[in-house]
Amino acid sequence: MMDCKPKVLVTSRIPEEGMCMLEKHCDVKAFDYEGVFPRDLLLKEVKGVNAIVCLLADKIDGEVMDAAGPQLKIIANYAVGFDNIDVEAATKRGIMVTNTPGVLTDTTADLAWALILATARRVVEGDKFLRQGKFKGWKPMLLLGTDVHHATLGIIGFGSIGRAVARRAMGFDMKVIYYSAHRASEEVEKKLNAEYRSLDDLLREADFVSIHVPLAKETRHMIGERELKMMKKEAYLINTARGPIVDEKALAKALKEGWIRGAGLDVFEREPEVDPELLELENVVLLPHLGSASYATRAKMATMAAENVIKAFKGEVPPNLVNPDVAKIK
Numbered sequence: 001m002m003d004c005k006p007k008v009l010v011t012s013r014i015p016e017e018g019m020c021m022l023e024k025h026c027d028v029k030a031f032d033y034e035g036v037f038p039r040d041l042l043l044k045e046v047k048g049v050n051a052i053v054c055l056l057a058d059k060i061d062g063e064v065m066d067a068a069g070p071q072l073k074i075i076a077n078y079a080v081g082f083d084n085i086d087v088e089a090a091t092k093r094g095i096m097v098t099n100t101p102g103v104l105t106d107t108t109a110d111l112a113w114a115l116i117l118a119t120a121r122r123v124v125e126g127d128k129f130l131r132q133g134k135f136k137g138w139k140p141m142l143l144l145g146t147d148v149h150h151a152t153l154g155i156i157g158f159g160s161i162g163r164a165v166a167r168r169a170m171g172f173d174m175k176v177i178y179y180s181a182h183r184a185s186e187e188v189e190k191k192l193n194a195e196y197r198s199l200d201d202l203l204r205e206a207d208f209v210s211i212h213v214p215l216a217k218e219t220r221h222m223i224g225e226r227e228l229k230m231m232k233k234e235a236y237l238i239n240t241a242r243g244p245i246v247d248e249k250a251l252a253k254a255l256k257e258g259w260i261r262g263a264g265l266d267v268f269e270r271e272p273e274v275d276p277e278l279l280e281l282e283n284v285v286l287l288p289h290l291g292s293a294s295y296a297t298r299a300k301m302a303t304m305a306a307e308n309v310i311k312a313f314k315g316e317v318p319p320n321l322v323n324p325d326v327a328k329i330k
Helices: 016-025 039-045 062-068 087-092 105-120 123-131 160-172 186-192 199-205 225-230 248-257 295-313
Strands: 007-010 027-030 051-054 074-077 096-098 152-156 175-179 194-196 208-211 236-239 262-265 284-286
Touching: 007 016, 016 027, 016 295, 039 062, 051 295, 062 087, 074 295, 087 096, 096 295, 105 123, 105 160, 105 208, 105 236, 105 262, 105 284, 152 160, 152 199, 160 175, 160 186, 175 199, 186 194, 199 225, 225 248, 248 262
Parallel strands: 007 027, 007 051, 051 074, 074 096, 152 175, 152 208, 175 194, 208 236, 236 262, 262 284
Antiparallel strands: none
């Protein structure tokens, strides 16, 4: 640890479990800004800090790093993904970048399933219908939905979260098919009763398509007009990964014109903005990025982010370093 406490900027207060750890070892300045942390304020407040604890919404690029100064040692992302950080720029400057992997897997998989069930069984529509006083009694044709059991679930991206979603599908006796850049082993496929498909074949065959790939150049607008038109008219699209993976305009058109039956979204292309057309549609369930939003998971993320920072200042390699090729450890 440094002789004097290192200065840490936390762009948005994280759960107390992590804040207490940081405040014990560091001089912490934390914000609780409503909405996305303003860029101009970030460039101002970052000056002179030794560490930044940031969120996915915070774009941390070379400009921010240079505004902080050469003493910046670590950028700790409070998330699994780190596409908001220019890792190459950080590595060139000898700045460590960390994330909070693993802990989100089951919680995010749970939410993906919440969206599958909510969209298929029209849960949000039903709640709204009842609260508006429209429920006058049981009717044979009232808010008919789609069965999930015995349906075909297509999983795009078969990493830890995709596999967790597949495990849950076994309880619904679903047929599971998946597409991934790297095919899983025969052992994993057998254990999860999952069959590999090309992306096009998956889209044509699945009743539910759930997205679990990271955001990269190759996956941006991975699902667009062409892909949506391949899906069954009775199918549903679920996205708990990253918003830009889906072309939001194309999805709104698909839902409006009946190319697919429905969708469930936890992430958006220009988050926190949502396409106005989507907001007007009844056949899409929209959530404000709740994938990891459980008390236990968010607390664990906080302690992991704090531990990454503390370890760095103790001269140790942080447990969740994403750029091990960092030029130097300051």
